[in-house]
Amino acid sequence: GQQLNQSPQSMFIQEGEDVSMNCTSSSIFNTWLWYKQDPGEGPVLLIALYKAGELTSNGRLTAQFGITRKDSFLNISASIPSDVGIYFCAGPLNYGGSQGNLIFGKGTKLSVKP
Amino acid sequence: EPEVTQTPSHQVTQMGQEVILRCVPISNHLYFYWYRQILGQKVEFLVSFYNNEISEKSEIFDDQFSVERPDGSNFTLKIRSTKLEDSAMYFCASSEAGAGGPGGELFFGEGSRLTVL
Numbered sequence: 001g002q003q004l005n006q007s008p009q010s011m012f013i014q015e016g017e018d019v020s021m022n023c024t025s026s027s028i029f030n031t032w033l034w035y036k037q038d039p040g041e042g043p044v045l046l047i048a049l050y051k052a053g054e055l056t057s058n059g060r061l062t063a064q065f066g067i068t069r070k071d072s073f074l075n076i077s078a079s080i081p082s083d084v085g086i087y088f089c090a091g092p093l094n095y096g097g098s099q100g101n102l103i104f105g106k107g108t109k110l111s112v113k114p
Numbered sequence: 115e116p117e118v119t120q121t122p123s124h125q126v127t128q129m130g131q132e133v134i135l136r137c138v139p140i141s142n143h144l145y146f147y148w149y150r151q152i153l154g155q156k157v158e159f160l161v162s163f164y165n166n167e168i169s170e171k172s173e174i175f176d177d178q179f180s181v182e183r184p185d186g187s188n189f190t191l192k193i194r195s196t197k198l199e200d201s202a203m204y205f206c207a208s209s210e211a212g213a214g215g216p217g218g219e220l221f222f223g224e225g226s227r228l229t230v231l
Contacts, residue, residue, distance in 0.1 A: 031215060035222075042118075042205050042222035043157060050216060092213055093159060093170075101147065101170050102213055102220060104157040 002027045004089055004105035012111045019076040021108040023089030032065050032072040033090040033102070043088060043104075047074070081112050116140045118223035120206050126229045127196055135191045135226045137206030146189045147207040147220060148181065150174070157205065163189065164212070196230045203227050 006023050013019060023032070031050055035043035047058050049065035049072060056063055062075045076083055086107040093101045119138045127133050139146050148160040161171040163181055180192045189208075193200055203225040211217035 031213075031218070033219065037157075040225075040227075042207075042224045045219050045221065048216075048219050088157065090157075092218075101159045101162050102149075102157075103159065106156045 002091075002093065002103055004091065004103060006087075006089055006105035006108050008108060009106070010109040010111070012113065013079055015079060015081060015112055015114050017079055019079055019083070019110060020073060021087060021110075022071060022073040023105050024071040025091070026070070028069040029091035030069070031092055032063070034061075034063050034072070034074050035088045035090060035104075037086045037088060037107070039085075043090075046087075076110075079110075079112050081114055084110055084112050086110070116142075118206055118208055118221055120204075120223035120226050122226055123224070124227040124229070126231065129198060129230055130195050133193045133196055133200075133228060135193075135204050135206075135228070137189045137191070137223055138187050139189055139206065139208030140210075140221055141187070143208035143210050143221075145169075145209045145212055145218075146181075146183070147209075147213075148191045149205045149207060149222075150202040151205065151225075152202045160191075160204075162213075193228075196228070198230050201228055201230045 034046045037043045047063040054065040060077045086109050088107045089105045090102045093103045121136045146163040151157045161175045162169045178194045182190050205225045206223045207220040209220050
């Protein structure tokens with residue numbers, strides 16, 4: 001079945017550093033979503049991507065929809081302590097079909113040292 | 115800013131008991147979802163609901179689970195006879211349009227933690 005593979009699983013970085021994480025799949029996705037989850041809370045949508053090749057920014061965050069439709073990356077520039085959390089990529093369970101319920105990757109856990 | 119709200123935030127129950135988790139989706143949204151997250155694992159899809167009926171469900175969503183929209187604002191998840199492995203964080207989500215395109219972004223509540231003893 002469809003799976004999303006995220007890497008790295010975890011990152012320990014110094015405040016101020018840039019961060020890059022990615023998500024790959026063996027299947028084509030027509031939408032890529034990036035969520036952040038703080039401990040004990042629900043996922044919060046960061047960026048949504050709908051077109052292959054699309055590059056979208058949200059403040060210090062930038063995400064790209066891979067041209068093959070099988071991958072996406074998320075970059076965070078100049079990290080700050082509140083960037084700590086788990087970042088999930090997600091995409092519709094069935095390509096272009098039905099209600100397109102989401103499948104999530106296993107997440108990248110980000111830790112930031114002040 | 116509109117948000118999805120969930121109650122209770124934490125429920126502890128004995129194995130075999132029935133549990134109802136409640137959600138109030140964002141008011142103009144038409145699609146509703148339940149997801150769950152076992153501690154330390156990824157978020158998993160349970161069920162989607164549109165136009166007063168289930169539109170999709172996963173293998174996890176067996177006969178012990180049911181969903182209902184009893185009125186114009188609430189969306190509930192019922193587990194009839196809880197098992198130990200039902201212990202997880204349950205997230206309600208809603209979207210304006212079906213997930214997978216513009217307007218289909220899911221907005222999640224803060225979750226209901228279920229602990230089955």
